[in-house]
Amino acid sequence: MKKVNVYVTLRESVLDPQGVAVKGGLEHLGFAGVESVRIGKVIELQVADDTTENMVKEMCEKLLVNTVIENYEIEMGVLA
């Protein structure tokens, strides 16, 4: 088995209301100089050793990511 991480982030053109709210929270706590906050997610997969990056890409395109609003990066073979 190997571990794969998929990092899903919102596209730059898409407003992230969650990030805006969190930025407000940080400012409220007194953290100055926070330019912007954008929230994404990490999907951790454990896959068979012969799983290729192309196969993971297909998983992303078909289900894991909505490419209308999200970008993704794949990190292959991260050790658990």
Add this chain to the structure above:
Amino acid sequence: MKFAVIVFPGSNCDLDMYHAVKDVLGEEAEYVFHTETSLEGFDGVLLPGGFSYGDYLRCGSIAQFSPIMAEVKRFAEEGRPVLGVCNGFQVLVEAGLLPGVLMRNRDLKFMCKTVDLVVENNETMFTSEYAAQETIRVPIAHGEGNYYCDDATLAALKANGQIAFTYKENPNGSVENIAGITNEAGNVLGMMPHPERAVEALLGGEDGKRLFTSIVKWGARHVTYN
């Protein structure tokens, strides 16, 4: 007309949808579980609201792979009526039957209230019983109804008259106040507001009823009964 009300794990407006077409309109309706693979004998498909698969990953993203959805796609490609309300709308965009995506509401709040909608296109099989630019009152109940699409898609929606309903006052941040859109062919409608909850005066209003009578009227002209 015979309607299929699709039931996913986590659907919770399926009874409302069934009640609207069966009890209020007096049409035929049957629940069709997500594991079914056939829509044989049905003339219309209704995808109800709720939280299919717990809204895990993204709203509607997992329901699109339910066995019944391949059949819903085939049904839609044949030009027959498919209506998705709320979570049903989210399922339709995730399944690629409608363009765009529904994101978290602008103010991050779940919004549950009755709103004014404007009928932007009354020449669809879902809206023919409304007047052009008519204002109707229909409830919304969603946390992720913030419609988004890129500029090219938005231009196409406008050019093809695919924007069926807009909000008079934008509750959730949707681009161009969009509340409901059709596909290019006009036989698939997705909308966040709940017309099935506005079919009886007793429950606060009847403005949603004409959406269903529009479909039935279309059916009377196009559906042939064996």
